[in-house]
Amino acid sequence: MVSVPTDKGEIDLPESLISAVQRQASENAIAAAAIIRSWGPRPDQKIVLPGAFLLEIGSLSLLMEWEDLGHLDVLGENMPELEQVKEEFLIRCLGGLVAFRDAAETPITSLMLTTLTEKFSWDGPELMNASFVLDEVDEDELVDALATFLWSNRAAIEQIIIEERASEET
Structure with a gap:
């Protein structure tokens, strides 16, 4: 600030x-x-x-x-x-x-x-x-779009989480 x-x-x-x-x-x-x-x-x-x-x-x-x-x-x-x-x-x-x-x-x-x-x-x-x-954002549309994005990219997101956890352990 x-x-x-x-x-x-x-x-x-x-x-x-x-x-x-x-x-x-x-x-x-x-x-x-x-x-x-x-x-x-x-x-x-x-x-x-x-x-x-x-x-x-x-x-x-x-x-x-x-x-x-x-x-x-x-x-x-x-x-x-x-x-x-x-x-x-x-x-x-x-x-x-x-x-x-x-x-x-x-x-x-x-x-x-x-x-x-x-x-x-x-x-x-x-x-x-x-x-x-x-x-202006319609909250319902935003939630739907976010849910669709997360579902469509769940495998990639899971891989990112696995890699992050592995790097934290080392």
């Missing part, structure tokens, strides 16, 4: 959650940089963009990726339509730099981080090089 100070006191968060958020922030930064590079600024050209803008464009790229992967269909009704999010972002851009002066006002980033922490496996990318969208 990692203790994180907040305005309401410290909270303890699992290390895997911290890693997932850090990993996603890094991926969003890479995506934002790629988008900005695609606009064609010269290498010697200095571009200053507000942090909130960079957060939002990185999160928007993640939302676009989730749509391409079909995740939005699974994530449920709380997810806005991609076109709606793009339109709101573009309208905000029309407000100029002042529209992004407050880094705390990042609705797309807030939505994406909330969704990431609530609906995705935190360890999936590190352990299996894959993202896993988690859905």
